[in-house]
Amino acid sequence: MKVKREMAKLSPILREVISQVFKKPATRRYPEVKPKVPAGLRGRQIFDITLCISCGLCARDCPAKAIEMVDVEGKMRPLFHLDRCIFCYQCAESCPRNAIKSSEIFELASTNKSDLVVKPKENSVSGGSQ
């Protein structure tokens, strides 16, 4: 009978499943144990207001139009819409003064849309409002 012939060679899953029971589960308990994140992770942008010469190249090159030039004390500064941003860091590449740097902050979930807008003043060198 076809079924019996197939059963002949025992599948390795039988041993594997039992051996897994005694191994430590591969789960990382995220909320308690913060994950170790690689250096170059493309998390939230850190914008350094002192280096910015408000040239607007970042806003022009952003594929998702997530950077808006906003008037802050007379000078135009980039304002990041995190809900539209795709974290590609083309802005960091196009910025002549590389005032935009990447950071490892990736926990950006929020219950209302308003605090996904990062104003230039807020997240300057001091490491952001987070």
Added chain:
Amino acid sequence: MKWARLKSPWVLHFNSGACNACDIEVVALLTPRYDVERFGILLEPSPRHADILLTTGVVTRQCADRLKRIYEQMPEPKFVIAIGACACSGGVFEGNYNVIGGVDKVIPVDVYIPGCPPKPEAIIDGVVKLLKSIEGGEQSGKR
């Protein structure tokens, strides 16, 4: 009563037009490394069983009705989490002819998780924030 609702949030996943980067991160949540079953989260096959609707992807014209109908099929205390830049606001595809925009243009959204795609830990962080907001008694009355 609220304890039970916080401890067993059943989840339904619907992709209304995504590039399926966020979808594979949502499915990765169930796998051994992130294992959201620790929180009692189960991926439910039918909208009737689910409490939280995980939507990914920008809402295309054809998916809008399906998304609305699935949202209506879910029983009350229901919540919606928009995962990824596309679901939050249309992301890169904002303004295309077949795209309506973010999920909040069709159904009310409770938690936005930016990122393209957000890391699985970021999605868990979003769910934990949603559960905290329910615990804080802030009912999702933003209809």
Added chain:
Amino acid sequence: MSLDLNFVFRVLVFPGFAFILLFTMFCDWVERKIEARMQNRMGPIYTGPVGVLQPLADFIKLLTKEDIVPFNAKNFVFRFAPIVSFSIFVFSFAFLPIDGASVVSGSNFEGDLILVLTLVSIANFLLFLSGWSSTNPYSAIGATRVLTQLLGYDIPLFILALAPAFLAGSLNIAAIANKQYVPFAFLIPWTFALFIINLQAELEKDPFDVPHAETEIVAGYETEYTGRRLAFLKLAKDVQMVLGAAIAVELFLGGPYGPIFYGLSAVWYTLWFVLKLLIVVVVTEYLTCIFARLRIDQVLVVNWKLLLPLALLSLAVTVGVGLWLNPL
């Protein structure tokens, strides 16, 4: 039967309703943890000490959900099928001796094995009705699959259950459990193995979990249910799992009777019963993890061409062993 306190206590609390409910939830937790561990992940840990209260949390949450009855569903059947099937499962627990004597002491009679097995079949038929009454095409297909599978494994189930009854010489479950100084599982191991495979089919576990196969037909007969009815439907499924394992324990592993060291015999009997039942649950869970789901026609091929002849063969061999043990 005078309504004395002991009777009420036995039925409602100890080996009766409350114990069965808590034990079912404990078994569900064990099942989820074992399955998680076998898949190298952690399983529920945040609800209750080690996630033990997770099934309780699921049950209460479902109770508090909004209750939707589809517009053109056949109201009566749709509303009551889950509750009736749940109560039948719990009722058939009454005949299984858990702590030495059955729940309703003195309720064992000759032939209650047949009664329990038919009750299980009726309750399964009610699950079919619950799927059939909700007008969703997926639940209709799920319901018909419940029926096709029900026919497939029910006959071998009866035949295999007769084997230990024949060895013990009576159809009374308590008597069968009592007569097993050497548990039948060692005496006729092939029948026990077949019974476990049959149990997999009855509980719709992995090789045979076609009725509520997520990937093909959304949630099978559970698709349209929500809120309280879904809670009882899932609980009915869990009680059925514990009941199936309990029948296997009663018939093959010598029921609650095991060596008593000191102190109250009832306590020891319950401990033995719980231990043996957990072993059966772990074995069924192991089978779930190592098999992929079979197609519905392959399930029928396995049931009719494999399980049925083997069941008849094992019955014949048991008769041989029985005659050899105590010649007429």
Added chain:
Amino acid sequence: MASADKILKALSDSLGKRIIQTRTLQPGKSYIQVQTGAHKDAVRIVLQEDNEAGVSAITGVDLGETIELMYHIRTCDTIITIGAEVPKKDAKIESITDIFPGANFHEREVSDLFGVTFEGHPNPKRLILPEDWPENVFPLRKEVSVANIPSKIGNFGVSKDEKHVSSEERLVNIVLGPQHPALIEPEKFSLRVDGEIVRGVEPRIGYVHRGIEKAAESRTYLQDIYLVERICGICNACHAACFCQTVEAIMGVSVPPRARYLRTIILELNRIHSHMLLLGHAGLEIGYETLFHYMWRDRELIMDIMEALTGNRVIASFITIGGVRRDLKEEDVPKIKAELTKLKERLSFYKNLFESDSTLKMRTRNVGVLSKQDALKLGVVGPVARGSGVNMDVRRDEPYAAYNEIPFNVITYDEGDSWARLMVRLDEVGESVNIIQYALDHLPTGPYRVRVPRTVPTGEAIGRVEAPRGELFYYVKSNGTAYPERVKVRTPTFANILSFVHIAEGGNVADVPASFVSLDPCFSCTDR
């Protein structure tokens, strides 16, 4: 396997004066423009010359008052393009589905987006645009701009859905609906089922259609890389690589060797994680959760490597025009090698499992069989074709990046059923691990990027890449400005999805998920 110029000679002497002009797009890629009626004979001749040839894609380009249709035909080692022009007013052209059934979906897509009606097409129904799309508004035409298309905010009335029990005799119409646990993405297959046997399959895609080709025309080349990468989240490095290759071909830029090796590494990492994802998902489809959990746990090794290398687990954004954006640091190389050897050991367990597990074989063996002739006729690509014995792989046929310097072998199985297709992918993961290890050992030093001007000179070019699901085809036309004139993307699943209709018919309803998942459909690719 006839060589390209033999085919060209055969074409020129049989068509003679009906050929308007022949020119070469790029070295090795020739373009023959014929009169409108003659395109069918040209295609028939090419298919006769090389029996393994197939129509790879049909591109429509709006030239003002006429629409140019290009039939790109894939022969053994290159692509021959046959062009025909059609007036815009009543655009009509003869369909070629009778000599090459695989072109069915290509023609329906061009008719949806350009308004060209193909006479003699079996079912010219709408494929990609939604049902409530206004009649004769064709989005990809130049004069139609996004503004004047009626948007649909607000009126989300529940759209009518076919009723479930069809009127024909006993055929039940089961809809494998947009929201279904088996499918990560929305698409709809209405199966006409007689008892347990599937009689007819009517696919309806377009749920994930985001109009990327139109959007690409309104963004600069730099922004287009990120847009094009998000066509499909699983094989995004391939889209970026193919687009950048095509634009570099137009500009005549050559990428430094180190960048070519880094591109090969990221493409192979993408292939491994996509194949392992699919093998795990296949386990989930046939109810084998344990395989799904093990496969995805081992896939996390690859995700860690990609995160360390590119900064994001899934969307790599690593390849750009003129090279790559980040360099691979020396101290990371031993770590990557260690993870890859760990993965190699696990692969032997999975190979043993796939070959000996009885229930898994019962669910995938001779399920959804696709013979070699059907595979060639339907124009399927990638593991689906290699599973049926078609020996075709762009990495070997037309080497790009660093594939001409790295030894690897192409895996083919002849059974042609779901099991064979899964085994092709499993072996390819092993091959990819070898390729990466070889590339890491021979990584040349030097610059990893070349500065590239923002505007691209006028020209057009074709690019092909072997994505995890098969041959990915790009056609880019530039008009000298910083914005591309036309970007055509033909994704591998778009060619494979027609074979699902062929495989499912006659099979068992319960087999639909198993044979469906073995095609590795990626609907965000198909709908673009």
